[in-house]
Amino acid sequence: MEKIVILTGAGISAESGLSTFRDEGGLWAQHRIEDVATPEGFARDPALVHGFYNARRAHAAQAKPNAAHSALARLQRDWPGDVIIVTQNVDSLHEAGGAEDVIHMHGSLAGALCAACGHRWAAPPEMAVGEPCPACHAPAARPDVVWFGEMPYQMDVIYDHLANARIFASIGTSGQVYPAAAFVHEAIAGGARTVELNLEPSAGSSSFDETILGPATETVPRWVNKLLGQR
Ligand code: BJW
Numbered sequence: 480m481e482k483i484v485i486l487t488g489a490g491i492s493a494e495s496g497l498s499t500f501r502d503e504g505g506l507w508a509q510h511r512i513e514d515v516a517t518p519e520g521f522a523r524d525p526a527l528v529h530g531f532y533n534a535r536r537a538h539a540a541q542a543k544p545n546a547a548h549s550a551l552a553r554l555q556r557d558w559p560g561d562v563i564i565v566t567q568n569v570d571s572l573h574e575a576g577g578a579e580d581v582i583h584m585h586g587s588l589a590g591a592l593c594a595a596c597g598h599r600w601a602a603p604p605e606m607a608v609g610e611p612c613p614a615c616h617a618p619a620a621r622p623d624v625v626w627f628g629e630m631p632y633q634m635d636v637i638y639d640h641l642a643n644a645r646i647f648a649s650i651g652t653s654g655q656v657y658p659a660a661a662f663v664h665e666a667i668a669g670g671a672r673t674v675e676l677n678l679e680p681s682a683g684s685s686s687f688d689e690t691i692l693g694p695a696t697e698t699v700p701r702w703v704n705k706l707l708g709q710r
Contacts (some may be wrong), residue, residue, distance in 0.1 A: 481645035482562030487566045490651020494696045495542040509621040516626045532622040533605045536588040539570040547699035548576030554703045563640045584694045590623030647673045653679035696708040
């Protein structure tokens, strides 16, 4: 059956009240990437990094899924083939909206990771500097998120899905961060039709067969209705 692979970014959660990174006033306008989103930044000032992620974890816990998250969950339920959701987001709004088996390629605010042994466990609401790993007891707990220079999660699984996709959709991402920004090319190589849904054309917009511009809460439910109506 026809497989749909969907890549989502911060734009899909914007209307749930969560900040994007690169829009005006976004997270990278308020924080230096080198300080809060690199392993070197964490080594230099773990308290600053924990503070950044503790605040985002608390904020994300208050957020509710929006019509775009719900529409993708409906597509997963009603489409006769597989619908694979790969998100760059560290919030859990796809799951809260009813989606299943979401691939969090950049990790999750809900997770903790041991910087010493790689053990992963559920994060407490607030993480503190030097918290011990429950497996190896090293005082090296960090947020289980993927920073610049680190390998995103489940890349083999994702590339396999992209090679077999009939439709590839990219939703709410600026297309400035790799390897996610190159997924469209993997999908094209596998023969997929490609569509971008974003507020404005992304960095890789010209690579897509179709671009649908507008807020995700409007464009995504309309796109899902169209897909489900045409089968
Ligand atoms: C709406 C909307 C609404 C708003 N409706 N739309 C030179 C060339 C190529 C690559 C590199 C290079 N130098 C270094 C690299 C690699 C580097 C990279 O890409 N750097 C670039 C800056 C150039 N990448 C890495 O290091 C990655 N690892 C890696 O490459 O490993 C090696 C490897 C090799 C081969 C294969 C595989 C791997 C790791 C990247 C980790 C990124 N981490 C972050 C932080 C995660 C934790 C956290 O959340 O804090 O991930 S950075 C940040 O950016 C976060 C996001 O997931 C990611 C993408 O951002 P996103 O989602 O696109 O958000 P925005 O804000 O950029 O865009 C939002 C969009 O929504 C906008 O377009 C708006 O218009 C739109 N929007 N409201 C619809 N209502």
